[in-house]
Amino acid sequence: MKLILLGPPGAGKGTQAEILTKKLGVPAISTGNILRAAVKNGTPTGLKAKEYMDAGKLVPDEVIIGVISERMAEADCQEGFILDGVPRTIPQAEALEKAGVTFDAVLSIEIEDEVIVDRMDGRRVCTTCGAPFHVRNMPPKVEGVCDSCGGELKERADDKPEVVRDRLAVYHKETAPLKDFYAERNLLKSVDNQPTVAETTTAILHVLGL
Numbered sequence: 189m190k191l192i193l194l195g196p197p198g199a200g201k202g203t204q205a206e207i208l209t210k211k212l213g214v215p216a217i218s219t220g221n222i223l224r225a226a227v228k229n230g231t232p233t234g235l236k237a238k239e240y241m242d243a244g245k246l247v248p249d250e251v252i253i254g255v256i257s258e259r260m261a262e263a264d265c266q267e268g269f270i271l272d273g274v275p276r277t278i279p280q281a282e283a284l285e286k287a288g289v290t291f292d293a294v295l296s297i298e299i300e301d302e303v304i305v306d307r308m309d310g311r312r313v314c315t316t317c318g319a320p321f322h323v324r325n326m327p328p329k330v331e332g333v334c335d336s337c338g339g340e341l342k343e344r345a346d347d348k349p350e351v352v353r354d355r356l357a358v359y360h361k362e363t364a365p366l367k368d369f370y371a372e373r374n375l376l377k378s379v380d381n382q383p384t385v386a387e388t389t390t391a392i393l394h395v396l397g398l
């Protein structure tokens with residue numbers, strides 16, 4: 189299965205990617221997680237990406253295309269993958285197409301901006317493995333500790349309300365046009381955000397015919 193998860197920041201792409209990766213047996217690739225690790229480790233990519241990420245702007249396409257090409261060339265991606273947060277611009281989608289990458293489906297999670305702004309203040313991520321949590325909707329078993337790897341959970345600097353609003357504006361301008369791009373290729377499927385994580389997963393599996 190080769191799948192793209194589309195949707196605004198905070199739509200639950202990372203959460204659904206983690207669930208789907210276990211169900212489908214293919215890796216989830218999150219450029220956000222890869223970039224956060226690069227920033228943490230002070231790599232050249234991290235140094236290039238940090239200022240854009242802190243400001244809620246998109247990292248330049250050429251940096252992202254480099255990151256994703258490198259990751260998709262790894263052995264575990266040969267049977268399929270779930271892309272979370274990439275492509276995020278038409279040039280990124282075109283670069284994947286030009287590289288000969290094909291997809292079975294592009295799934296858009298539809299959710300209103302106001303729901304996202306409300307939700308973001310409770311989001312926490314693992315500083316070691318990137319796993320997502322939420323203090324109300326998806327709390328870890330032990331407060332502040334990642335269920336998967338025991339790493340420390342923290343708020344993301346770019347989840348502050350003023351940065352979230354900028355990120356939503358970027359989503360509508362740069363990323364939402366990908367829905368038409370993939371609809372033209374008959375790949376687009378949509379689900380509405382549901383009251384719970386499990387119900388959203390059920391809706392996704394249904395629309396994918398799984």
Ligand code: AMP
Nearest residue numbers: 219220240241245246247252273274276
């Ligand atoms: P995310 O974890 O997907 O919300 O990504 C966090 C931040 O990383 C974004 O606000 C961007 O600054 C950067 N980023 C992640 N993926 C991409 C991408 N495909 N294109 C450009 N910037 C990205």
